[in-house]
Amino acid sequence: MPIPETGCWLWLGGLDGSGYGMLSDELEQKAHRYSFHTFKHSIPANRVVMHSCDIKCCVNPAHLSVGTYRDNALDASSKGKLFNTSPWQAGTGSKMTAESVRDVRHRVIDLHESPVSVAKLYGINSSSISKIINGRTWRHIQ
């Protein structure tokens, strides 16, 4: 179903939990990855297929490019996606990942960054930061 204004081809099949088009539940094959592979070339290992149009269920090969997970994160953050719709809701800290917990501890303990600025960076409040630092939360993360 092409949309004239953007040229996006919206996938009309099933979607996965994050809104990406799915070819089949069994294969967990993402429709945009399949499209890229079919119309352009194969996707190297450890690469993601990114959307220039930011429409997750778009399968127009002209809107798809291959990047690394890091590119994808940078792309998302440059578009304001990571911080505007931050999964780390202020105050809860419940969506912090092991990696971000380690980074928080590294910044505050090793680099002596202020807990307040680290809290801002992660979009959580500084009391969540101090809980992470003194091990009241995320104790299992070394």
Ligand SMILES: [Zn+2]
């Ligand atoms: Zn598109």
